[in-house]
Amino acid sequence: MTTAIRVDHLGKRYRIGAAQTKFRYGMMRELIVDVAMTPVRLAQALMGRGMRGSGATSFIWALKDISFDVEEGKVLGIVGRNGAGKSTLLKILSRVTEPTEGTVAVRGRVGSLLEVGTGFHPELTGRENIYLNGAILGMKRTEIESKFDEIVDFSEVSQFIDTPVKRYSSGMYLRLAFAVAAHLEPEILVVDEVLAVGDAEFQKKCLGKMGDVAQQGRTVLFVSHNMSAILRLTQEAIVLKKGQLIKRAPSQEAVDFYLSSGQAETGERVWEPDEIPASAAPFKPIALRLKDKTGKIADTVRSIEPVTLEWEYQLDAPLTGLRVGLYLSTMRGEYIFTAFDTDDAKQYEQFGARKAGRYVSRCTIPADFFNEGRYSLGVNASSFGVRRYFMDENALSFNVDVSGAPGMQWPEPRQGPVRPRLNWKIEKVE
Amino acid sequence: MAKSIELVHHPETIFIKPSTGLAALNLRDLWTYRELVYFMIWRDIKVRYKQTMLGAAWALIQPVLTMLVFNFIFNGGIAKVQTDSNVPYPIFSYTALLPWGLFTAALNTASRSLTSNQNMVTKIYFPRLVLPLASVLGGLVDFAIAFVILIGLMIYYKVTPTPAIWTLPLFLLLTVITALGVALWLSAINVQYRDVNYVLPFLTQFWLFITPVAYSAKVISEKWSFVYSLNPMAGVVNGFRWALLGTNTGPDMNMAISIGVALLFLISGLFYFRGMEKTFADTI
Numbered sequence: 001m002t003t004a005i006r007v008d009h010l011g012k013r014y015r016i017g018a019a020q021t022k023f024r025y026g027m028m029r030e031l032i033v034d035v036a037m038t039p040v041r042l043a044q045a046l047m048g049r050g051m052r053g054s055g056a057t058s059f060i061w062a063l064k065d066i067s068f069d070v071e072e073g074k075v076l077g078i079v080g081r082n083g084a085g086k087s088t089l090l091k092i093l094s095r096v097t098e099p100t101e102g103t104v105a106v107r108g109r110v111g112s113l114l115e116v117g118t119g120f121h122p123e124l125t126g127r128e129n130i131y132l133n134g135a136i137l138g139m140k141r142t143e144i145e146s147k148f149d150e151i152v153d154f155s156e157v158s159q160f161i162d163t164p165v166k167r168y169s170s171g172m173y174l175r176l177a178f179a180v181a182a183h184l185e186p187e188i189l190v191v192d193e194v195l196a197v198g199d200a201e202f203q204k205k206c207l208g209k210m211g212d213v214a215q216q217g218r219t220v221l222f223v224s225h226n227m228s229a230i231l232r233l234t235q236e237a238i239v240l241k242k243g244q245l246i247k248r249a250p251s252q253e254a255v256d257f258y259l260s261s262g263q264a265e266t267g268e269r270v271w272e273p274d275e276i277p278a279s280a281a282p283f284k285p286i287a288l289r290l291k292d293k294t295g296k297i298a299d300t301v302r303s304i305e306p307v308t309l310e311w312e313y314q315l316d317a318p319l320t321g322l323r324v325g326l327y328l329s330t331m332r333g334e335y336i337f338t339a340f341d342t343d344d345a346k347q348y349e350q351f352g353a354r355k356a357g358r359y360v361s362r363c364t365i366p367a368d369f370f371n372e373g374r375y376s377l378g379v380n381a382s383s384f385g386v387r388r389y390f391m392d393e394n395a396l397s398f399n400v401d402v403s404g405a406p407g408m409q410w411p412e413p414r415q416g417p418v419r420p421r422l423n424w425k426i427e428k429v430e
Numbered sequence: 431m432a433k434s435i436e437l438v439h440h441p442e443t444i445f446i447k448p449s450t451g452l453a454a455l456n457l458r459d460l461w462t463y464r465e466l467v468y469f470m471i472w473r474d475i476k477v478r479y480k481q482t483m484l485g486a487a488w489a490l491i492q493p494v495l496t497m498l499v500f501n502f503i504f505n506g507g508i509a510k511v512q513t514d515s516n517v518p519y520p521i522f523s524y525t526a527l528l529p530w531g532l533f534t535a536a537l538n539t540a541s542r543s544l545t546s547n548q549n550m551v552t553k554i555y556f557p558r559l560v561l562p563l564a565s566v567l568g569g570l571v572d573f574a575i576a577f578v579i580l581i582g583l584m585i586y587y588k589v590t591p592t593p594a595i596w597t598l599p600l601f602l603l604l605t606v607i608t609a610l611g612v613a614l615w616l617s618a619i620n621v622q623y624r625d626v627n628y629v630l631p632f633l634t635q636f637w638l639f640i641t642p643v644a645y646s647a648k649v650i651s652e653k654w655s656f657v658y659s660l661n662p663m664a665g666v667v668n669g670f671r672w673a674l675l676g677t678n679t680g681p682d683m684n685m686a687i688s689i690g691v692a693l694l695f696l697i698s699g700l701f702y703f704r705g706m707e708k709t710f711a712d713t714i
Contacts, residue, residue, distance in 0.1 A: 002437065003437040004437070006437055045623070091711070092446060093446070094555055095446055096553060096554065096711045097708075097711040097712055098446070098447075098449065098708040099446065099448055101448060102447070102448075103445060103446065103447040104446040105437055105443050105445050105446075106443065106446065107442055108442055110555075118549055118550055118554055119549075119550050119554075121476075121477055123480045123481070124473065128473075128476065131469065132472075132473055135468075135469040136466060136469070136550065137554065138466075138556070140465060141465050
């Protein structure tokens with residue numbers, strides 16, 4: 001056995017800008033101030049202090065002192081909650097960004113299933129995009145040519161291979177993109193959350209491909225929030241917490257440790273003070289919770305039961321015209337809906353202006369709404385046309401279980417993010 | 431330990447670590463990705479005139495229309511500009527508009543190449559130099575199309591090319607070097623400061639005034655000729671006219687200065703770009 005990846009005291013520091021208080025009171029006045037401040041900013045930029053660096057620039061370590069080895073042919077799982085540094089680690093390994101300290105030695109080409117479809121051009125045909133995307137991923141022209149038929153077969157879009165991809169459905173687009181990435185055959189494969197993308201059948205295909213890669217003796221790094229996938233596909237896993245490696249163990253032990261240490265995604269998102277930008281003031285998010293029928297906080301909910309979403313927050317000063325709301329989207333990034341607590345005109349009259357204090361905005365999504373899969377909840381607090389106080393497009397994600405939903409007698413994945421129970425009437429027409 | 435020593439000494443091992451000091455140019459990396467340069471050029475050309483009615487004809491229309499406008503304004507319509515050796519004004523200005531059009535198109539697309547391919551920059555590793563380089567080289571196709579008109583004009587005005595026509599590719603190379611050199615600076619700055627997008631139109635307009643496109647370089651007084659030759663595009667335009675129309679005296683000291691400045695742009699741009707490259711994915 002030889003080592004394929006060696007990570008040695010790796011650290012990555014990001015600069016986070018100083019508190020931005022731009023455009024707070026009204027556009028015109030702020031614009032004038034903005035113009036007047038130009039010489040100051042210019043001077044700061046020339047002195048290398050960066051944009052709008054009003055002296056309060058601070059740094060965060062997205063990764064700190066990470067060291068581990070991976071042997072060739074091993075599948076290593078990486079778990080940790082959002083912001084633990086998983087994506088940063090993968091970005092460094094795939095050389096997209098440079099570490100601030102430490103070194104990584106990798107043997108061979110690093111491929112990634114995170115970047116499916118990067119560089120695809122909507123005006124080009126499927127065929128043209130295969131060549132382009134292959135080149136972007138680092139394949140030689142001859143390599144693409146020899147694998148071309150295989151890629152087309154795998155993508156199941158051979159009929160439309162000479163059609164511009166802007167005419168493709170999102171499913172076709174994704175399949176083609178994945179097919180190219182899957183045929184890169186890198187020595188080291190990096191997979192990030194790909195399981196959350198696409199329909200169930202497609203996910204199965206991705207997993208299968210990952211298994212093949214590992215069996216061919218190549219090394220895989222697998223990042224997922226899905227603990228059962230981690231257990232099924234990896235022998236060993238590392239746990240990251242706030243940029244540090246806190247555990248490396250056989251997968252079962254690592255997953256147990258992760259789940260019991262209370263950092264797993266539990267259907268609740270609590271905002272720590274350092275996660276709230278100063279520009280949000282006087283709005284302060286506290287927690288976003290997902291509750292099942294019994295009122296228990298849940299990470300997985302059933303499609304056939306209603307789900308309650310609640311967002312708790314604090315206002316440090318009274319606000320007018322306020323609306324506090326949610327975005328619901330699929331993990332692929334397609335929006336399902338946007339809704340605000342003061343959407344109703346009467347509600348807006350009563351709560352548009354809110355005194356300082358602690359509030360909860362709560363709503364219920366009716367039963368028979370969700371289809372199977374993983375969904376993402378975003379939050380937004382704003383005064384329309386005045387200012388957006390706080391926004392997090394991916395505050396919380398959760399799973400939906402469809403047992404008992406309509407059409408379950410057929411064991412097939414259903415297209416679309418919703419699965420309503422419709423009142424079908426069937427009559428015989430003479 | 432034996433295992434990791436093996437990894438460290440393996441020829442295929444890539445080391446990822448913070449770069450220090452002046453970043454090495456590492457042009458070998460660019461060479462391994464030469465096919466990507468080709469594919470990016472090919473993509474840009476394929477999509478450039480997609481969903482336009484006139485298609486690639488735009489490559490002809492732009493310089494020809496500019497030439498007609500110049501001809502109207504500077505050739506008797508409003509003002510009368512003296513050309514070199516009494517060459518007809520249309521061919522005189524078109525000879526300059528060819529490299530000028532290449533230069534502005536290359537400068538503009540290349541300076542925006544990193545920001546307009548943002549998702550590639552933030553998601554995949556490849557030598558970032560590929561993007562501005564492909565943008566600049568992609569302009570050569572439009573240049574070639576527009577060149578056909580020049581041949582037509584030369585036949586019409588019965589202008590025989592000079593024996594020095596073989597030097598034309600060298601002046602073309604000088605155009606590419608100048609555009610790439612300036613674009614390397616601007617594209618890297620553009621990653622953090624989008625002000626570049628507002629500077630570009632102003633810059634190209636200003637640059638046109640200090641380049642002898644509409645007028646002859648002869649009108650520049652002796653006193654200013656040194657300062658004037660600091661503009662590599664002045665050298666390019668004079669070179670084009672010399673090689674094609676036989677005007678001017680040919681490469682002289684001023685030309686050497688132009689070439690020197692262009693190379694200075696390119697080399698300093700390469701180092702600046704390489705130095706900033708590591709932060710592109712984080713700041714874009």
